[in-house]
Amino acid sequence: MECQLNGKSGYKFGPEGFCYTHDGSEEGRKRARAKATEQGQAIEISKHSDSGPPSYEYLKAVHDRVMAHPHIWQQIKDEIHVQARSSAGGTLKAKKAAESGDVDEDQTPEPKSENSTKLYNEAPMGSDYYEDDDVIDIPTVFMKAGVFTGSDGVARLKSWDVLKDSAHEFLGRPITDGHIDGWPTPHTPTLGYIKSAEAREKERDIVGISRIFKKNLSPDKLEKLKNGIDGSAGYYTPYNDVSGYHENQLYQSQELGPYLITEYALLWDQKGACSRRAGCGPFQPITEKTLNEENHIDYQKIINSAFAPINARLEKLIKTA
Numbered sequence: 001m002e003c004q005l006n007g008k009s010g011y012k013f014g015p016e017g018f019c020y021t022h023d024g025s026e027e028g029r030k031r032a033r034a035k036a037t038e039q040g041q042a043i044e045i046s047k048h049s050d051s052g053p054p055s056y057e058y059l060k061a062v063h064d065r066v067m068a069h070p071h072i073w074q075q076i077k078d079e080i081h082v083q084a085r086s087s088a089g090g091t092l093k094a095k096k097a098a099e100s101g102d103v104d105e106d107q108t109p110e111p112k113s114e115n116s117t118k119l120y121n122e123a124p125m126g127s128d129y130y131e132d133d134d135v136i137d138i139p140t141v142f143m144k145a146g147v148f149t150g151s152d153g154v155a156r157l158k159s160w161d162v163l164k165d166s167a168h169e170f171l172g173r174p175i176t177d178g179h180i181d182g183w184p185t186p187h188t189p190t191l192g193y194i195k196s197a198e199a200r201e202k203e204r205d206i207v208g209i210s211r212i213f214k215k216n217l218s219p220d221k222l223e224k225l226k227n228g229i230d231g232s233a234g235y236y237t238p239y240n241d242v243s244g245y246h247e248n249q250l251y252q253s254q255e256l257g258p259y260l261i262t263e264y265a266l267l268w269d270q271k272g273a274c275s276r277r278a279g280c281g282p283f284q285p286i287t288e289k290t291l292n293e294e295n296h297i298d299y300q301k302i303i304n305s306a307f308a309p310i311n312a313r314l315e316k317l318i319k320t321a
Contacts, residue, residue: 013040144205162257230272
C-alpha cells in the first residue's frame with residue numbers, strides 16, 4: 001500500500017509495515033515497491049516457518065532488512081560477542097572474531113565476572129537514527145566535559161559549566177571530511193551539517209543529530225561510517241595555561257569559553273581526542289530523550305519479529321537433539 005514518511009511518498013506491506021520512500025521517479029518507485037514486496041514475502045513465509053527450516057527467501061529478506069540498518073547489525077554483533085565470552089572457550093572465540101574484523105574488540109570490554117557485563121549502549125538507537133536513499137541522520141556526541149588531549153599533545157580541561165552554554169554554537173555547523181583550516185566558507189566541501197544539538201546535564205555532553213548526504217561520500221567511506229569512526233569538533237576558545245586536576249585527571253590548560261565551533265570533522269583513520277570508547281562521536285545513543293521523534297521506528301520489534309521463526313526452529317532442534 002502507499003504511505004508517507006517525513007513528507008516523502010513510498011510503499012509498505014500492510015498497515016504495520018515499514019514505509020520505503022522514493023524520490024518520485026519511476027526507478028525510485030520500483031525500488032521502493034520491490035523492498036515492500038520483499039518485506040511482505042518475508043512476513044508471509046514466517047507464518048509457515050514452524051513447519052520446517054526458514055527458507056532461503058525468508059533468510060534473505062531478514063538479512064536485507066537488518067543490513068539496511070547498520071546499527072542493528074552492530075548491536076547483534078555486540079550481543080554475539082558478549083555471549084561468546086560467557087560460553088566455554090568464549091574468550092578465544094571472541095578474540096578470533098575481533099581478529100577477523102567481525103567485532104570491534106575496542107568497543108566491547110571484558111566483563112568483570114560471569115554475571116557482570118558492562119554495557120556501553122545504554123539505550124537502543126530507536127528513533128534517533130534515520131536513513132533513506134539520500135541522507136543518514138546519525139545520533140552524535142559532539143563534545144563532552146572532561147580532560148582530553150588534542151593533536152597538539154596538550155591535555156586541556158573542558159568544564160561543564162562552560163561547555164553547556166555553548167550547545168547552540170554547534171547547530172548548523174558543517175560536517176567535513178577531516179578538519180579544515182580556519183573558518184568554513186561557501187566553497188568549503190562538506191558532507192552534511194549538524195541538524196540538532198543540545199546539552200545534557202546528566203551526561204555532561206553536547207549531543208544531537210548529524211545529517212550526512214550520501215552523495216557526498218564514496219561507497220568505501222559510507223561503509224566505514226556505518227561500521228563506526230571517530231569525530232572531532234573544530235573550535236576556537238580562550239584558555240589559561242594552568243596545570244591542575246579534574247576528577248583524577250591531570251590537565252595542563254583550562255578552556256575558558258565560550259566555544260566557537262567551526263566544523264565537525266569525520267575522522268576515517270584517526271582517533272578523536274574524545275574517542276568512541278570515551279562516549280563521543282557518531283552513532284552514540286541519545287538516552288535522555290529523542291531529538292527525532294517523528295521518525296520513530298521500533299527496531300527491537302523488527303529484530304524480534306524477523307528472528308522469531310528462526311529461534312522457534314532452533315529450540316525445536318535443540319529439544320529433539
